Structure formats: C-alpha cells, structure tokens
Amino acid sequence: MFNETILIEYLPILIFIVLALGISGAAVIGSLLVAKQKPDPDKNAAYECGFDAFSDTRGKFDVRFYLVTLLFIIFDLEIAFLFPWAISLKDIGMFGFWSMMAFLGVLTVGFIYEWKKGALDWE
Amino acid sequence: MSIDREIEMFLAFAWMLGHIIVLIVGVLLGVAYLTYAERKVLGAMQRRQGPMTVGPWGLLQPIADGVKLFSKETIIPSQANKIVFLLAPVILFALALVAWAVIPVDKDWVLANINVGILYLFAISSLGVYGIIMAGWASNSRYAFLGGLRSASQMVSYEVSMGLIIVCVILCTGSLNLQEIVLAPRPIWMQIWLFPMFIVFLISILAECNRAPFDLPEGESEITGGFMVEYSAMTFALFFLGEYANMILMSAMATTLFLGGWLPPFGMWFLDFVPGIVWFGLKTCAILFFFLWARATLPRFRYDQLMRLGWKIFLPLTLLWVVGTAGLLLAFDALP
Amino acid sequence: MILAAVFYLFAFILLLSGFLVITARNPVHSVLFLILAFFNAAGLFVLLGAEFIAMILVIVYVGAVAVLFLFVVMMLDIDFAHLRKGAMQYVPLGLLVGVILLTELVISVSAWQFNSLSQQNLAVPEIGLNAATNTQALGAVLYTQYVYAFQLAGLILLVAMIGAIVLTHRVRPGVRKQSIESQNARRPEEAMEILKVQSGAGIS
Numbered sequence A: 001m002f003n004e005t006i007l008i009e010y011l012p013i014l015i016f017i018v019l020a021l022g023i024s025g026a027a028v029i030g031s032l033l034v035a036k037q038k039p040d041p042d043k044n045a046a047y048e049c050g051f052d053a054f055s056d057t058r059g060k061f062d063v064r065f066y067l068v069t070l071l072f073i074i075f076d077l078e079i080a081f082l083f084p085w086a087i088s089l090k091d092i093g094m095f096g097f098w099s100m101m102a103f104l105g106v107l108t109v110g111f112i113y114e115w116k117k118g119a120l121d122w123e
Numbered sequence B: 001m002s003i004d005r006e007i008e009m010f011l012a013f014a015w016m017l018g019h020i021i022v023l024i025v026g027v028l029l030g031v032a033y034l035t036y037a038e039r040k041v042l043g044a045m046q047r048r049q050g051p052m053t054v055g056p057w058g059l060l061q062p063i064a065d066g067v068k069l070f071s072k073e074t075i076i077p078s079q080a081n082k083i084v085f086l087l088a089p090v091i092l093f094a095l096a097l098v099a100w101a102v103i104p105v106d107k108d109w110v111l112a113n114i115n116v117g118i119l120y121l122f123a124i125s126s127l128g129v130y131g132i133i134m135a136g137w138a139s140n141s142r143y144a145f146l147g148g149l150r151s152a153s154q155m156v157s158y159e160v161s162m163g164l165i166i167v168c169v170i171l172c173t174g175s176l177n178l179q180e181i182v183l184a185p186r187p188i189w190m191q192i193w194l195f196p197m198f199i200v201f202l203i204s205i206l207a208e209c210n211r212a213p214f215d216l217p218e219g220e221s222e223i224t225g226g227f228m229v230e231y232s233a234m235t236f237a238l239f240f241l242g243e244y245a246n247m248i249l250m251s252a253m254a255t256t257l258f259l260g261g262w263l264p265p266f267g268m269w270f271l272d273f274v275p276g277i278v279w280f281g282l283k284t285c286a287i288l289f290f291f292l293w294a295r296a297t298l299p300r301f302r303y304d305q306l307m308r309l310g311w312k313i314f315l316p317l318t319l320l321w322v323v324g325t326a327g328l329l330l331a332f333d334a335l336p
Numbered sequence C: 001m002i003l004a005a006v007f008y009l010f011a012f013i014l015l016l017s018g019f020l021v022i023t024a025r026n027p028v029h030s031v032l033f034l035i036l037a038f039f040n041a042a043g044l045f046v047l048l049g050a051e052f053i054a055m056i057l058v059i060v061y062v063g064a065v066a067v068l069f070l071f072v073v074m075m076l077d078i079d080f081a082h083l084r085k086g087a088m089q090y091v092p093l094g095l096l097v098g099v100i101l102l103t104e105l106v107i108s109v110s111a112w113q114f115n116s117l118s119q120q121n122l123a124v125p126e127i128g129l130n131a132a133t134n135t136q137a138l139g140a141v142l143y144t145q146y147v148y149a150f151q152l153a154g155l156i157l158l159v160a161m162i163g164a165i166v167l168t169h170r171v172r173p174g175v176r177k178q179s180i181e182s183q184n185a186r187r188p189e190e191a192m193e194i195l196k197v198q199s200g201a202g203i204s
Helices: A004-034 A064-117 B003-045 B061-070 B082-102 B117-139 B142-173 B178-183 B188-208 B233-258 B276-297 B303-331 C002-023 C027-047 C051-075 C080-110 C116-123 C134-142 C147-168 C180-185
Strands: none
Touching: A004 B003, A004 B061, A004 B082, A004 B233, A004 C002, A004 C027, A064 B142, A064 B303, A064 C051, A064 C134, A064 C147, B003 B061, B003 B082, B003 B233, B003 B276, B061 B233, B082 B117, B082 B233, B082 C027, B117 B142, B117 B178, B117 B233, B117 C027, B117 C051, B142 B178, B142 B188, B142 B233, B142 B303, B142 C051, B178 B233, B188 B233, B188 B276, B188 B303, B233 B276, C002 C027, C027 C051, C051 C134
C-alpha cells in the first residue's frame, strides 16, 4: 500500500517541521518565562499617536487587495499546470507544446482584458 | 526484527537528527552573522565603522542582541487575539528553517532528496504570507493591519513571476529534483538565455523578502514598522530572524537554480578539490551582498510602482520567456 | 509500523481540524484550522506516493485560496454571534435538505456501475505509465490524451478571471494616475527653461 522508497525521503522533513516549530515555540515561551513581565494597561494598548484608538481596526478596506489575491490564484493555477508540462515536454513533443500554447493564449486574453480594464492599476 | 537491524535503524535515525540540528544551527549562525554583516556593509558604504564595541571588531554583537531581546518583556496588546498573535512569529520563523530540508549544500549532502524539491521550496515560500497576515490581523492595530495587507499583496504578486522563472529553469534542466537541477549540463547559450531571468529573479526575491527597495510593508516613515509594530522581545526577534533566514534561503535558492549550487564556478574542474559546501557558501554570500548593497543604495518604491513592476512588467516578461524557452529548446531539439 | 502510525496521525488531525473548522467561534480560527486540514491532506497524499499532488495542494490551496479566505474573513467586520442567533429557526429546513441530499448520494453510489476500464485502472494504478516520477507520468497524459479537459480548465480560469474583474473592479472617478509614457516622453527642452539672471534683477 505504501511506497516506501519515496517515503523514506519525506521522514526527515516531517521531523524537521516538528523540530523547527518546537524550537521557535520554545524561544517565545522561554522568553515569556525568563523575562520579567510587568503588564500595564497603557503599555498594552494598541499603538496609536498618543491617544486611544477610535474604533476597532478590522473594517472595510480597498477591494483592490481582494482583486490581487483573486488574480494571484488564477496565475498560481496556471503555474501549477506548467510544472508537469515543463518536465515532460520531451515526451509529448509538438502537440503538447501547442496544447499549452492554446491554454496560455486563452489566459492571455484574460490578462489583456484586465490590463485594458485597468484592474492592474494602482493610484 | 533482529538486533542488528534495530541498531542500524537507530543509527540512521540519530544521523538524521544530527543532520537536522547541524542545519538549524548553521542557519541560526548564518542569520546572526548576516545581521552583523549587514551593519558592517552598510557602515562601510556610509563610511562608518559599524558595531565595534562588543567583542573584537564587534563580532559578539549579534549574540548580545539576541540575549537582550530574549530577556525583554513580551508585550501582548490587550486588544490582540493572543494565540494568533504569538503563533504568527513562530510560524514565520519555523517556515524559514523548514525549507532548508531540501537544499543540496554539497555533493552528497542533502537532508531530503525528494523528487519535487523545487515545488517544496515554492510551496514553503508561498506560505510565508501567513505569518505576516496573522501578525497584522492579530495585533488589532491600524498600522499593523495596513502593513500586513500591503505585505501580503506584495509577496503574492511577486510569487507569480518567481513561479514562472522556476518553470523556465526546469524547462532547461528537465527535473524538479534540486540535486539534478544543480548537476544538469548547462551549455553557454543556455546560461546567456537564462541570464535576464536571473536578474528578474534577484529583484523578485528582494520583493518577496520585503527588503529595500521594496520594504514598504515596514515603511517606517508612514506605517511605523508595519505588521511588526506591536511586537516586542522574542516575538519581535523571531520576525527579525525569520526575515534574515528568508534572505539566506532565497539566496540559496537562486544559487541552486542559476549559479550551479555547490559546483565550482564556470565549470573549473581543477577546483574540484575544494569542498562543494565552500562554493555553495561563497555563491550564497555573493547574492546576500547584493541584498545589502541594494539596501544601501536604492530609495524605496512607491506602492503603485511596485505593483506595476510586478504585474505589468515581470509577469508578461517571464511568461514570454517561458514560451520562448520552450520554443527554443523544441526547435533545436535540446530538451533534456 | 511507523507509516501506519503517521497515517493515523495525519488522518486524525485532518478529521479533528475539519471538525474544528465548523465549530470554531471565530471565523479566522476556522480558516486557520482549514489550513491545518489542508496540510494533513497533503501529508496523506505524500503517504500515497502522490508527491506532485501534495505539493500542488499546498501551493494552490494553502498558498493562494486560503489566503483569499483569510483576507475575506479577517477584514469583514461581521458580528458572527449576532448572525448565529437567528440561525436556529432554519434547523428543520436544513435537516430536511441534508437528509434528502444524503439519501440521493446513497442511492446513486449504491446503483453506480463502474466502467470496466476504470476498474482495471483501479487495480493497477500506474497503468501504461513507466515514467520515473509521478509528475512526469501526469505530464505525459495531461496535455495530450486529456487535452480537452485541459483546455476546458483554461476556459474556466478565463471565466474566473473575467468574473473577478467584473465583480470587484470599480473605476473611481477623479483619481489621477501616473502616466509612465507621458513622463518618459517629456524632454528637458519642453519641461524647463534656462535663463541668465542678472544679479539683483530677479525675473518677472
């Protein structure tokens, strides 16, 4: 059921992840324990220009930030499609090449559209 | 299971643990002395001396800084979401460490020689945003929030061009395994063809690490330190270390992809007696020097200029280069 | 042994975090648990030997999709506790829909006839693919044998891209943008004038 030859390479990664999280977690907790903690309402207030914050921070913000993430998802998927293509191009030859060109062509249409619409502009 | 096999397994396990610890200690030392090198290089470029007091030539300065930050009080804002607030720096720093598992530092020296090494690196670097968004949100402060938002959008934008550049490189090497990428033959024309991508990659990693001239998320002059504004003591130190660890990581990635990793430069086979790790270190340091140099010389970008560069120049350029690389390799039947 | 233990570990955390996604009070915590669930799913894919899928899961879902979720959830200033108050009245309707969906699923799955070819494929998962790695195996068929599905994926992405722009892009009137072309086209001759000024005379 399990493919052992591949998995033996991944075991160090798993251990590494656990160790790395452990070390950085220990650093924060160690510092919390070792250093003297003297909390104070003024010290713990959110940083503002000398007066109390007017309202909660989490509010509306420019919709453009959403748009950037949305476009990023699409291009990220495009890149995900490019990876297997890049390493098997020798086997799939001309047809594979043109198949990808058609795919990229469709997405380029979308890219030109967003460019013309000004979705990539910031002011 | 026989005793012999058990001992063998135990030894293999101990060797692996030792390997991981060597890597972690190496990265930590590298980070500590990168901060020192940064202050020295910036000092030299501004005709100052940099740190000189702690230890000979100030060599113990990073350690003193570390001890100081460790023994400070951790301020947790009362408005903050405590768990996420403390988790953010931990995640950011752990990610910068974990990526080192797949980087080949010498001929037979790579902790996890997985088939999809470059994808693993790309995945880990795309997770870096989380530490920053979480910090920006959990602090519940305007500056942190704005800084986190900006930083996340910026990193995400430059990741697209980084991904496309990686595709260019793997077209030329025909493998996703980092060791094979290092060893793949690279004729001169291929190096010349990939050179512009190397430049674009260098600029993209500057943006990806939020370094000058793309250090808007910090933007001391407008948002007073960005997502890090509420952090203090060790939590701040972890952000700081994470930023520098990421710089070293990205330099190592550029070395592996473009500069031939641990191989001697320019195919000078008579230099083979020098251990590969020395070449790897030297090449990485050269790119790190570029990071510091850029910080000392270039003014900060404006946010609209940054986005324009990422989406309107790098994205079309790298996409075109992917198509061009594939077309060239097919036309000359030079696919690996 | 170790593999089985790792499998159960991943599976357990996956189910636990999936459960916490829907029960966490704070929506941001929900998304963070969702990310944890994605990670464990990637771990399970690695256990199956599907390295490429595992990495793509992390790159696309954790690195991109969950970032968007987090953006949306974090920045929305919605009082979720308030929303929940009214939610109880919809429980009967929700249960009804759930039961109908479940029966439909059970009926269709139990009546499902697998194509003989796919049964063959199930028995030998790597049929006809003697590539070195599973990324290559995927690449060998995705762009040729499954070219229509691949092109459809491209069209879906196009629709998503246009949809994203139509839904979120607003042109704000009265904003002055930087025009790089006109800046670069400006020559010193038209932009400035050099005058010889007599000392003390000033310019009119």
